[in-house]
Amino acid sequence: MTNDMLHLLAVTTVVAIATFFTRALPFVFFNSMEPPAILSTIEKNLPPMILLLLVFYCLKDVHWFQSPYGTPELFTIAVITVLHVWKRNA
Template sequence: MTDTLQMLVTIAVIALATFATRFLPFMCFGSREPPAMLSVIEKNLPPMILLLLVIYCLKDVQWLAAPYGIPELFTIGIVAGLHFWKRNAMLSIFTGTALYMALVQFHVFSFF
């Protein structure tokens, strides 16, 4: 298969999958209430995903070597405080990302 044909097939499959994931819930639940189990998943999935993201982000931190995970812990504290203060997930996520990138890029905690 040529590169162009492979790229077009890939784009078509991705577009079809995206369309299907947007269209199927309306087909399945358009005229009735979703099952109770789906409501439980809908309520609990965002915190579970965020917990998995935090665990994934901290998995490679060198806790016994400088800077001992201080940028990560500092950023987690700032994000948690900002989120509890403003209750705005987007603000917390973007501020935490920018803060962590700045701390690591400018070696703020490199004095250890």
């Protein structure tokens, strides 16, 4: 094996171990007790906050004062909002 292959193998191994430990640690810490209230709050509110950040990111380059004045983006936001309300899927 060359040095590049050993380096690639070492990095892959470290990443795999780190991923395993970050996935396993919550089960080790919270296996016999209820998780703290802050974790429940984060679990409930994090997905909508991330989606809101994605919407802001998608709208950051819209030229609101030049034609077409963000009309396609606003139309798309309206359609997605109607679909989510209609299907009750957040």
